[in-house]
Every structure is written in structure tokens, then in C-alpha cells.
Amino acid sequence: MSEPTKGHEPDNRTPRDRGDVIGAGVLCLAKWGLCVVAIAAGAWVLGFLVAKLWVVILPVVLAIVIATVLWPPTRWLTAHGLRPAAAASIAVLGFVGVLAGVIALIVPSVVDQAPELADKATEGVNRVRDWLQGPPLRIRDEQLDSAVDAIVSRLRSSSEQIATGVFSGVSTATSTLITLFLVLVLTFFFVKDGPRFLPWLHRVSGDRSGRHLEEVLNRVWVVLGGFIRTQALVSLIDAVLIGAGLVILGVPLALVLAVITFLGGFIPIVGAFVAGALAVLVALVGNSLVTALIVLGIIVAVQQLEGNVLQPVLQSRSMKLHAVIVLLAVTAGGSLYGIVGAFLAVPAAAIVAVFLRYIGEQIDEATAPSPDFGLATASESTTEPAAE
Numbered sequence: 001m002s003e004p005t006k007g008h009e010p011d012n013r014t015p016r017d018r019g020d021v022i023g024a025g026v027l028c029l030a031k032w033g034l035c036v037v038a039i040a041a042g043a044w045v046l047g048f049l050v051a052k053l054w055v056v057i058l059p060v061v062l063a064i065v066i067a068t069v070l071w072p073p074t075r076w077l078t079a080h081g082l083r084p085a086a087a088a089s090i091a092v093l094g095f096v097g098v099l100a101g102v103i104a105l106i107v108p109s110v111v112d113q114a115p116e117l118a119d120k121a122t123e124g125v126n127r128v129r130d131w132l133q134g135p136p137l138r139i140r141d142e143q144l145d146s147a148v149d150a151i152v153s154r155l156r157s158s159s160e161q162i163a164t165g166v167f168s169g170v171s172t173a174t175s176t177l178i179t180l181f182l183v184l185v186l187t188f189f190f191v192k193d194g195p196r197f198l199p200w201l202h203r204v205s206g207d208r209s210g211r212h213l214e215e216v217l218n219r220v221w222v223v224l225g226g227f228i229r230t231q232a233l234v235s236l237i238d239a240v241l242i243g244a245g246l247v248i249l250g251v252p253l254a255l256v257l258a259v260i261t262f263l264g265g266f267i268p269i270v271g272a273f274v275a276g277a278l279a280v281l282v283a284l285v286g287n288s289l290v291t292a293l294i295v296l297g298i299i300v301a302v303q304q305l306e307g308n309v310l311q312p313v314l315q316s317r318s319m320k321l322h323a324v325i326v327l328l329a330v331t332a333g334g335s336l337y338g339i340v341g342a343f344l345a346v347p348a349a350a351i352v353a354v355f356l357r358y359i360g361e362q363i364d365e366a367t368a369p370s371p372d373f374g375l376a377t378a379s380e381s382t383t384e385p386a387a388e
Contacts, residue, residue, distance in 0.1 A: 235265025
């Protein structure tokens with residue numbers, strides 16, 4: 001009787017008991033469940049610490065975001081002979097000047113057109129009331145009056161809270177000014193001494209960890225800077241096109257709405273929707289229904305241009321995030337930290353994506369077979385003796 005050839009030996013193993021298999025599966029599930037619970041607990045602790053230290057973290061994060069915008073002009077000035085301190089000072093003062101100019105341009109327009117817009121708003125409310133009372137809704141005066149009375153009673157019952165909020169507004173404004181000043185100071189030091197940070201971190205953490213930290217932080221800086229500059233350019237184009245349409249149509253507060261459109265562009269999906277809805281509402285109140293529909297058409301056309309042309313051309317492939325991820329990030333950031341959280345949600349999601357991509361690259365590198373493995377397998381197959 002011939003012996004079985006190599007690779008076809010009979011399997012004499014004893015079948016495993018079902019209880020052992022089920023126990024191994026339950027043990028594996030329990031292990032992964034504990035890992036998930038530990039990760040969730042760590043995320044909760046991290047969120048708790050961020051909430052407690054938000055007053056410190058917020059200026060640092062905003063300063064890093066602004067530094068990514070101011071670093072290119074600072075680097076250009078440094079390359080042309082200026083010392084880092086002088087170049088950083090010029091960049092920061094230029095940023096403050098542009099910001100102050102935008103505010104000075106908006107405030108007089110709002111003050112001048114506010115009374116007219118208030119009168120138009122009253123007229124618009126009356127139109128809406130007449131429309132609600134007509135077909136097809138036919139809402140009676142008693143129902144409208146009861147709704148208004150409910151709103152008034154709610155405001156009166158909350159008058160104490162409203163008064164408390166007004167008095168606390170002074171301290172809030174003071175805190176905002178302090179935060180802005182701290183952001184500017186931190187931005188100055190970031191753009192001045194930023195190139196020294198990664199070499200210092202590499203030395204402190206050692207070669208093994210420092211190599212990974214330096215590579216990841218370099219990618220984060222590139223992605224964050226590219227995201228901010230791209231969103232700024234796209235938002236500027238949107239604001240110019242929509243603002244020009246509003247000016248041509250004679251919509252009140254056209255300049256203010258254009259600036260709001262520019263700022264809303266930094267909050268993808270949600271910001272564009274809110275800014276567009278506000279522009280349509282102002283056009284409806286300040287002009288007519290036809291003008292509001294034209295404004296709506298302009299906004300839809302510009303948004304299509306942005307989504308189908310500007311974003312694919314200007315935005316880097318490595319920074320693209322799915323629309324669902326962007327929407328969830330903006331929703332979570334806005335619900336947790338308000339407008340600032342919504343503004344920082346997409347950059348934070350982009351940074352997390354950078355970390356996940358780098359971890360995936362390291363896993364692929366660690367699990368990839370070495371070139372010698374393929375050569376060894378091929379040599380064994382060619383030198384294997386034939387079965388007798």
C-alpha cells in the first residue's frame with residue numbers, strides 16, 4: 001500500500017466539544033466587549049476633561065487654526081530677510097486689520113438699514129398672518145391669538161432667566177475679549193516658534209515614538225492648513241457671487257448677508273443652508289416673493305457650482321470626508337459646544353481621519369508579507385521531491 005503523499009495526511013484530530021466552542025466564542029465576545037467599554041470610558045473621561053478645560057483648550061485650538069492661515073505669509077516674509085518675530089507681528093497685525101475692517105464695514109450697514117428692515121418685517125408678519133387665515137389653512141384669529149398669548153406668557157414666565165442672562169452678558173463679553181486677546185498672543189508665538197516644536201518633540205519622545213509623532217503632526221498641519229485655505233477660497237467665491245446677486249436685486253443688508261455666507265462656508269452643509277435661508281427670508285421681507293424666489297435660484301446655482309466644480313477641483317483628495325460624516329460631525333460639535341463647536345467639527349473630523357489613515361498604513365506595513373517569503377515559498381515548491 002502506498003503511503004499518502006505529503007500535504008494529504010488524514011485528519012485524526014478529535015472533534016471539539018460544542019460547549020468548548022461556545023465558551024471560546026463567548027470569551028472572545030466578552031474580551032471585545034470589555035475593550036469597547038474601556039474605549040467608551042476613556043472617550044467619556046476625555047470629553048469630561050475637554051469640557052472642564054474648554055476655557056484653556058478653545059484659545060489654543062483657535063490659535064492653531066489661525067496660525068495655519070498666517071503661516072504661509074510669515075514664511076514668505078522670513079524667507080525675504082525678516083526675523084521670525086517681525087514676520088509674525090506683521091502677519092498677526094494684518095489679520096487684526098482685516099478683521100477690524102470687515103466689522104467696520106458691516107456695523108454701519110446694519111445700523112442704517114435696521115429700522116427699514118424692522119418695518120418690512122412687520123409688514124411681512126402681517127402678510128403671513130393673512131396667508132394663514134386664507135385657503136387652504138384657514139386658521140382662525142382665536143387660534144393665532146392663543147399661539148401669540150402662549151409665546152408672551154412663556155417669555156413672561158422666563159423673565160427672571162432672561163434678566164439673569166442680560167446681566168451675565170457683561171461678563172460673557174469680557175471673557176470673549178480676553179479669549180480673543182489670548183488667541184492673538186498664542187497665534188503670534190505659534191507662527192514665530194512653530195518650526196521648533198516638532199524637533200523638540202522628537203528629542204523628548206525619542207526616536208521610536210518621535211518618528212511617528214512627527215510624521216502624524218506634519219500631516220495634520222498640512223491637512224488642517226489646506227482645509228482652512230480651501231474653505232476660505234470656496235466661501236469667498238460663494239459670498240462674492242451671492243452678494244453680487246443680492247446687490248443687483250436690491251435686497252436689504254446685502255453686504256451683511258454676503259459676509260454671513262462667507263462665514264457660513266466654514267460650517268459645511270449646515271452653514272450654507274442657514275445662510276441661504278436667511279438671505280431668502282430677508283429678500284421675502286424686504287422685497288417681494290418674486291425676488292425671494294430669484295435669490296433662492298441664485299443660491300441653489302452657486303451651491304451646485306461649489307459642490308460639483310469648486311470642491312472637487314480645489315480640495316485635496318486626502319482631505320475628503322463623506323457628507324454623512326461631515327453632517328454628523330457638525331451636528332455633534334454644534335450640540336456640544338455651540339457655534340464654535342460646529343465651526344471646529346469638520347477640522348477635528350479631518351484630523352481624526354489623518355490619524356486613522358496613518359494607523360491603517362502602519363497596520364498594512366506590519367502585516368504585509370516580506371519579499372523573502374514569496375521567494376522561499378517558490379523555492380520550496382520547485383525543490384519538493386516527488387512522491388514515490
